[in-house]
Amino acid sequence: MTNTTPTRRQQLRLDTTAEIKRVALALLAEGGPDAISLRAIAREMRMTAGALYSYYGTRDELITALTSDMYTSLVDKTEAARDAHPAEAPAARLLAWGEAFRSWAVANPAGFRLVYGDPVRGYKVPEVGAAPEAASRACAGLTGLVAAAWPLQDQGPQEEYTWDDFDPGLADLIKTKFPDLPPGAVALALRVWGRMHGLVALEVYGHLGSQAKDPARLYRAELRDLARSLGLKD
Amino acid sequence: MTNTTPTRRQQLRLDTTAEIKRVALALLAEGGPDAISLRAIAREMRMTAGALYSYYGTRDELITALTSDMYTSLVDKTEAARDAHPAEAPAARLLAWGEAFRSWAVANPAGFRLVYGDPVRGYKVPEVGAAPEAASRACAGLTGLVAAAWPLQDQGPQEEYTWDDFDPGLADLIKTKFPDLPPGAVALALRVWGRMHGLVALEVYGHLGSQAKDPARLYRAELRDLARSLGLKD
DNA sequence: TCAAATATTGAACGCCGTGTAGTTTTCATA
DNA sequence: TATGAAAACTACACGGCGTTCAATATTTGA
Numbered sequence: 001m002t003n004t005t006p007t008r009r010q011q012l013r014l015d016t017t018a019e020i021k022r023v024a025l026a027l028l029a030e031g032g033p034d035a036i037s038l039r040a041i042a043r044e045m046r047m048t049a050g051a052l053y054s055y056y057g058t059r060d061e062l063i064t065a066l067t068s069d070m071y072t073s074l075v076d077k078t079e080a081a082r083d084a085h086p087a088e089a090p091a092a093r094l095l096a097w098g099e100a101f102r103s104w105a106v107a108n109p110a111g112f113r114l115v116y117g118d119p120v121r122g123y124k125v126p127e128v129g130a131a132p133e134a135a136s137r138a139c140a141g142l143t144g145l146v147a148a149a150w151p152l153q154d155q156g157p158q159e160e161y162t163w164d165d166f167d168p169g170l171a172d173l174i175k176t177k178f179p180d181l182p183p184g185a186v187a188l189a190l191r192v193w194g195r196m197h198g199l200v201a202l203e204v205y206g207h208l209g210s211q212a213k214d215p216a217r218l219y220r221a222e223l224r225d226l227a228r229s230l231g232l233k234d
Numbered sequence: 235m236t237n238t239t240p241t242r243r244q245q246l247r248l249d250t251t252a253e254i255k256r257v258a259l260a261l262l263a264e265g266g267p268d269a270i271s272l273r274a275i276a277r278e279m280r281m282t283a284g285a286l287y288s289y290y291g292t293r294d295e296l297i298t299a300l301t302s303d304m305y306t307s308l309v310d311k312t313e314a315a316r317d318a319h320p321a322e323a324p325a326a327r328l329l330a331w332g333e334a335f336r337s338w339a340v341a342n343p344a345g346f347r348l349v350y351g352d353p354v355r356g357y358k359v360p361e362v363g364a365a366p367e368a369a370s371r372a373c374a375g376l377t378g379l380v381a382a383a384w385p386l387q388d389q390g391p392q393e394e395y396t397w398d399d400f401d402p403g404l405a406d407l408i409k410t411k412f413p414d415l416p417p418g419a420v421a422l423a424l425r426v427w428g429r430m431h432g433l434v435a436l437e438v439y440g441h442l443g444s445q446a447k448d449p450a451r452l453y454r455a456e457l458r459d460l461a462r463s464l465g466l467k468d
Numbered sequence: 469t470c471a472a473a474t475a476t477t478g479a480a481c482g483c484c485g486t487g488t489a490g491t492t493t494t495c496a497t498a
Numbered sequence: 499t500a501t502g503a504a505a506a507c508t509a510c511a512c513g514g515c516g517t518t519c520a521a522t523a524t525t526t527g528a
């Protein structure tokens with residue numbers, strides 16, 4: 001209830017909570033998702049596995065927290081890369097976003113799996129929380145990129161979309177952020193998302209690297225083609 | 235060594251081996267990837283877990299076998315769908331391939347995860363095996379689709395690719411199957427693969443369904459756009 | 469029929485997540 | 499400063515997991 005500085009006890013608790021995540025991330029990076037076990041974390045911290053239960057109600061809860069962190073870190077990276085280019089260069093912003101997406105994924109394959117894979121059995125994306133927030137940011141960011149290209153859009157015969165075709169929360173977010181954008185732009189943004197996701201997912205899961213020597217080059221070509229097909233000239 | 239009909243004992247062994255896979259697939263379909271446990275399979279078959287070790291050297295070996303089966307089943311489906319259309323309708327063949335890909339994935343999400351994602355906790359993808367064969371078939375199939383569009387290709391300034399840019403096995407396969415195709419077509423095929431993969435992966439892992447009400451429609455639009463961008467008219 | 473080959477068991481080992489009961493530590497207040 | 503409650507932590511138990519291995523049961527061929 002109080003907004004004062006945390007007591008020593010609260011501070012220690014926060015520190016320990018953070019350390020658990022830090023250790024879990026280290027285990028994740030070094031041994032893959034399966035290396036995250038409460039017992040391993042406890043061992044590393046010279047605690048008992050049971051003691052962790054006063055910080056996270058369950059292992060899945062911890063992994064959810066990790067996933068949120070990862071997602072936020074990813075979105076931070078992509079948005080920063082995008083915003084390094086001015087609004088007058090929408091193509092560069094799109095390419096930067098995509099390249100940052102892939103770079104992050106390649107640098108943090110385990111994190112990518114946490115976010116876009118299926119880390120926890122029976123884990124349902126919670127209604128509220130940091131992960132959905134990051135997902136919304138990602139979606140909105142992509143829609144922004146598409147919005148910059150929307151006036152130039154000529155994707156053949158336009159399909160007709162309604163706001164009802166999308167999640168209400170997402171629809172509201174887009175409507176407030178981009179009042180002039182029709183719902184079809186959201187559909188296009190989701191497709192763009194898929195297009196950026198595809199090659200990266202294949203690569204992270206080892207299906208691309210065994211076929212092509214330079215996945216980065218393929219991805220760059222795909223991004224350029226995407227920008228071109230959106231009507232953005234570089 | 236002998237090519238005669240198997241002895242009764244050999245037959246039983248084959249039957250049991252097949253039954254193990256069948257039970258594992260049932261568990262997979264019904265309880266998700268984590269439901270595949272040797273103990274559960276053994277329980278279902280009224281055996282001991284240890285007894286399974288005379289059929290599969292390890293749990294991962296069994297999962298590898300399952301993955302191969304799944305991959306083969308997927309490729310069978312896509313090729314059949316594609317071949318339902320004549321060579322004179324390359325656009326239809328491409329669309330059919332893609333739609334079959336998504337249909338299979340949506341119908342067998344667990345199988346899709348086995349093949350393209352995080353299969354089972356603790357499972358490490360082996361370096362070589364039967365799965366690569368299915369992967370080659372898939373790649374070759376896609377390259378065939380791209381080959382049909384290659385003469386029409388005008389993807390802006392052509393990038394220069396060498397056969398060295400790809401896995402030697404894949405390169406050889408393509409060179410014998412499509413002697414006139416330049417290596418750049420393989421790069422395009424891989425990109426097409428990624429494009430078809432992206433939305434499906436997002437959907438199977440639940441990231442798309444929470445945002446859009448009708449992922450199938452999005453995917454169809456993406457496929458049409460893909461065909462269009464390849465120069466294929468429907 | 470009998471011995472060799474094969475199939476299966478059952479118990480063990482060391483992991484794991486998860487509870488619970490009891491013990492130690494910390495800290496605000498009397 | 500002493501005290502009692504809250505918080506942190508340990509110890510242990512339970513069941514599940516993959517895996518190994520000696521012992522046993524079953525089938526097979528001679």
